[in-house]
Amino acid sequence: xxxxxxxxxxxxxxxxxxxxxxxxxxxxxxxxxxxxxxxxxxxxxxxxxxxxxxxxxxxxxxxxxxxxxxxxxxxxxxxxxxxxxxxxxxxxxxxxxxxxxxxxxxxxxxxxxxx
Amino acid sequence: xxxxxxxxxxxxxxxxxxxxxxxxxxxxxxxxxxxxxxxxxxxxxxxxxxxxxxxxxxxxxxxxxxxxxxxxxxxxxxxxxxxxxxxxxxxxxxxxxxxxxxxxxxxxxxxxxxx
Numbered sequence: 001x002x003x004x005x006x007x008x009x010x011x012x013x014x015x016x017x018x019x020x021x022x023x024x025x026x027x028x029x030x031x032x033x034x035x036x037x038x039x040x041x042x043x044x045x046x047x048x049x050x051x052x053x054x055x056x057x058x059x060x061x062x063x064x065x066x067x068x069x070x071x072x073x074x075x076x077x078x079x080x081x082x083x084x085x086x087x088x089x090x091x092x093x094x095x096x097x098x099x100x101x102x103x104x105x106x107x108x109x110x111x112x113x114x115x
Numbered sequence: 116x117x118x119x120x121x122x123x124x125x126x127x128x129x130x131x132x133x134x135x136x137x138x139x140x141x142x143x144x145x146x147x148x149x150x151x152x153x154x155x156x157x158x159x160x161x162x163x164x165x166x167x168x169x170x171x172x173x174x175x176x177x178x179x180x181x182x183x184x185x186x187x188x189x190x191x192x193x194x195x196x197x198x199x200x201x202x203x204x205x206x207x208x209x210x211x212x213x214x215x216x217x218x219x220x221x222x223x224x225x226x227x228x229x230x
Contacts, residue, residue, distance in 0.1 A: 009155070032217050043119075044158070044206070044221040051217065090157050094217060101146060101210075102171065103219060105157030 002027045002093050004106035012112045015083055021076040021109045023065075023091030033074040034092040034103070035065055044090065050074065051096070061085075086113045119222035121207050127228045128197055135193045136225045140209030147190050148219060149182055150206040151175065158206050164190060197229045 007022040025031065035047040048059040055067040065076045074091060091106040120139045128134050140147050145166050150158035161180070162172045166187040176182075179197075184190040194201055204226050208219035 004157075034218075036221075043223045044208075046218050046220075049218065092157075096217075101148070101163050101165075101217075102160055103148075104160065105150075107155065107157050 002031070002095065002104045004091050004093050004104055006091055006106035006109050008109050009107065010110045010112065012114060013081055014114050016080045018079050019077065019081050019085075019111065021089050021091075021111065023074045023076065023106060025072050025074065025091070025093045027072070027093060027095070030096055032094045032096055033065075033067060034094070035059075035063070035074075035076050036090045036092060036105075037087050038090065038108075039087045047076075047089070081111070081113045083113050083115060085111060087111060119207055119209055119220055121205075121222040121225050123225060124223060125226050125228075127230065129230050130199060131196055133193065133195045134197060134227065135191055136205055136207075136227075138190045138192070138207030138209075138222060140189070140207070141211065141220055142188075144209035144211045144220070145187065146210045146212075146216065147184055148208040148210075149190070149192050150208065152204040152206055152224070153202075161192075194227075197227075199229045202227055202229045 003026045005024045013019045033050040036044045037047045038044050048057045050067045058064045063078045088108045088110050090108045094103040122137045147164040149161040152158045164184040179195045182192045204224045206224045207222045210219045
C-alpha cells in the first residue's frame with residue numbers, strides 16, 4: 001500500500017530565507033506525486049505535480065520539487081520565501097495504473113514565514 | 116465556472132442524529148471524491164465516483180456512511196447515527212476527463228461537529 005511521510009509538522013522560517021519541506025513516499029510501483037497547498041481559510045489547491053519526464057517540476061510562484069526515485073522522495077523547495085507563503089503544504093501520491101484517482105496524502109507541514 | 120462547492124459549510128449536530136452533505140463538482144468533471152480530514156492530519160480518502168458509479172469505498176467508511184451521485188453531477192454524503200468520532204472536515208474534490216484528470220480540485224469543505 002502507498003503511504004506518504006512528511007517529516008516536519010511545522011517549519012518556521014524568516015522572510016527571504018530558503019526553505020525545504022520534506023516528503024518521502026512508499027510505493028513499489030510507479031507513482032504520480034503532488035504538492036497541494038492550503039492557505040488560511042481556503043481550500044486545498046494544487047501547487048505542482050510530477051507525472052513523468054523531467055524529475056524537476058516547478059510552480060508559478062517559485063516553488064520547485066524534485067522526484068528522486070532511489071530515495072523515494074519529493075521534497076519541496078523555494079530559494080526565498082515571502083510572508084504570503086505561510087500555509088499548510090500537503091504531499092500526496094497516487095497510482096497511475098488506476099488513473100491516479102485514489103490519492104494518499106501526508107499529514108501536512110505548516111510553513112510559517114516570519115518578518 | 117466557480118469551482119467545487121459544498122453545502123453546508125458548517126454543521127453542528129447531536130450524537131445519534133443523521134446528517135447529509137452536498138457537493139457540486141466542476142461541471143465538466145466526471146470524477147468526484149470524498150475525503151475526511153481531522154485536526155493535524157491530511158485528507159483521508161473515503162470514496163470515489165466516476166460519473167454515477169461508485170467505484171471504490173475506503174474501509175474507513177463504515178455502514179453508517181453512504182454516498183450517492185445519482186445523475187453523475189452533484190453528490191451527497193450521509194452519515195447516520197452520528198458519533199463524536201465523526202467530527203471532522205469533510206472534503207469533496209472533482210477531476211475531469213482526459214489530460215489533467217489526475218489533478219483534483221477541492222471544495223472548501225463541510226466542518227462537522229458532533230456533540
